[in-house]
Amino acid sequence: MSTDPPLPPPASPRGGGARRRQCVAAVAAAAAACLAPLAVLLAVLVLAPSLLPRLLLRPHHVAPYVASAELRLLAFDAAASAVAYNLSATLRFDNPSGLYTWRCTGLRAAPSYAGQRLGDATPLPGLTRRGAGARDARAVAWAGTQRVPPGRRARAVVAALARDRAVGWYTVKVAVATVQNGVESDFACLLSFPAAAVARNGSAAAVFDGGRCVDAVLGEI
Ligand SMILES: *[C@@H]1O[C@H](CO)[C@@H](O)[C@H](O)[C@H]1NC(C)=O
Ligand SMILES: *[C@@H]1O[C@H](CO)[C@@H](O)[C@H](O)[C@H]1NC(C)=O
Numbered sequence: 028m029s030t031d032p033p034l035p036p037p038a039s040p041r042g043g044g045a046r047r048r049q050c051v052a053a054v055a056a057a058a059a060a061c062l063a064p065l066a067v068l069l070a071v072l073v074l075a076p077s078l079l080p081r082l083l084l085r086p087h088h089v090a091p092y093v094a095s096a097e098l099r100l101l102a103f104d105a106a107a108s109a110v111a112y113n114l115s116a117t118l119r120f121d122n123p124s125g126l127y128t129w130r131c132t133g134l135r136a137a138p139s140y141a142g143q144r145l146g147d148a149t150p151l152p153g154l155t156r157r158g159a160g161a162r163d164a165r166a167v168a169w170a171g172t173q174r175v176p177p178g179r180r181a182r183a184v185v186a187a188l189a190r191d192r193a194v195g196w197y198t199v200k201v202a203v204a205t206v207q208n209g210v211e212s213d214f215a216c217l218l219s220f221p222a223a224a225v226a227r228n229g230s231a232a233a234v235f236d237g238g239r240c241v242d243a244v245l246g247e248i
Contacts, residue, residue, distance in 0.1 A: 088207055088210070088212055089120050089121065089129065089131070089207060090214055090239060090240050090241065090242065091118045091119065091120055091203050091205075091214055091216065091240045092118070092119045092120070092121065092237065092238070092239050092240065093116055093117070093118060093119075093201070093216050093218060093235065093237050093238050093239075093240065094117040094118070094119040094164060094237050095116070095117050095234065095235065095236065095237055096114065096115065096116035096117070096201075096218045096220075096234070096235035096237075097114060097115050097116075097220075097232040097233065097234055097235070098113075098114045098197060098199065098218070098220040098225055098232065098233045098235070099113040099114065099225070099226075099229045099230075099231070099232045099233075100112055100113035100114075100170075100225065100226075100228075100229035101113075101114070101140065101188070101197055101199070101220075101225060102188075102227060103175075103181075103184055103185055103188055104172070105185075107172070107174070108174060108175050108176070108177045108181050109172045109173060109174045109175060110140065110143065110145060110172065110173045110175060110184060111171075111172045111229075112138070112140070112145045112146075112169065112170065112171065112172075112173065113168075113169070113170040113171075113229055114138060114168070114169055114170070114199065114218075115166065115167065115168035115169070116136070116166075116167055116168075116201060116216075116218065116235075117164050117165070117166045117167075118136065118151075118164060118165050118166075118167065118203065118216075119162060119163070119164040120154055120156075120162065120163050120164070120165075121162045127157070127208075128155065128156070128157045129154075129155070129156045129157070129207065129208065130153070130154070130155050130156075130207070130208050130209075131153055131154040131155075131205050131206070131207050132153040132205075132206045133153070133204060133205060133206035133211075134150065134151040134152070134153055134154070134165065134203070134204070134205050135148040135149065135150050135151065135203070135204040136148060136149055136151060136167050136201055136202070136203045136204075137149065137169075137201070137202050138169050138199050138200065138201050138202075139199070139200050139201075139202065140184065140187065140197075140199050140200070141183050141184045141186075141187030141188075142180075142183060143173065143175055143180060143183070143184050144173070145169060145171070145173045146169055146171050146173055148202070148204065149167050149169060151165045151167055152165065191222055192222045194222075195221065195222050195223065196219045196220065196221060196222055197219070197220045197222050197225065197233070198217055198218070198219050198220075199217075199218045199220065200215060200216065200217055200218070201215075201216040201218060201240075202214070202215055202216075202243060203215075203216060203240060212242065213242070213243040214240040214241060214242060214243050215240060215241055215242075215243040216238065216239075216240035216241075217238065218235045218238070219235060220233035220234070220235055221233050221234075
């Protein structure tokens with residue numbers, strides 16, 4: 028005795044299909060409504076560990092201030108394809124908070140001109156401060172000759188020198204790297220020196236009155 032395999036159920040009529048699609052759409056909408064807050068929650072959980080320390084540590088994050096700077100020499104020697112430079116700056120750090128001890132380590136500063144780094148970053152002694160209004164400063168000087176690869180890089184430096192001389196101001200960038208209470212923070216300081224005050228032989232100094240440094244992209248130094 029054999030029984031025929033059961034027939035597949037008859038295809039649902041059109042109305043059933045439409046109802047099922049509506050149902051699926053409703054379930055999908057409900058799921059999306061439930062999942063959206065879940066996705067936000069997940070995003071917060073994933074991002075919080077990296078964002079929170081930044082937000083919480085921001086109050087301890089001190090941008091250096093260039094209290095003063097002097098430029099004595101900035102010239103390009105075409106024969107040697109090198110920039111001769113001599114400048115100095117005083118970097119000041121104002122502690123914004125009286126509640127916490129602020130610790131700055133890994134302090135390094137490096138000048139660059141027209142995208143060309145001038146020498147190696149100079150390491151500076153760290154700072155530790157507690158107390159509102161406490162401030163500390165570090166003096167740094169850079170001098171020497173920086174070889175520039177002939178070609179595009181050298182042309183960029185020569186063009187920048189000509190342009191700055193015509194405008195009347197040499198703009199030197201100083202990159203400052205710090206680790207503040209364990210968090211890396213890099214800064215860019217733009218120093219402007221009256222070009223006319225810089226003697227070709229380094230006998231006179233152009234003075235920069237001071238200015239705040241801004242946050243720089245991490246790892247730029
Ligand atoms: C840079 O300038 C200072 C101040 O004029 C001078 O004492 C120093 O010798 C100069 N450094 C170099 C390498 O020329
Ligand atoms: C450097 O140049 C200035 C003029 O720009 C001149 O007065 C001075 O005597 C020069 N100094 C030296 C050491 O050559």
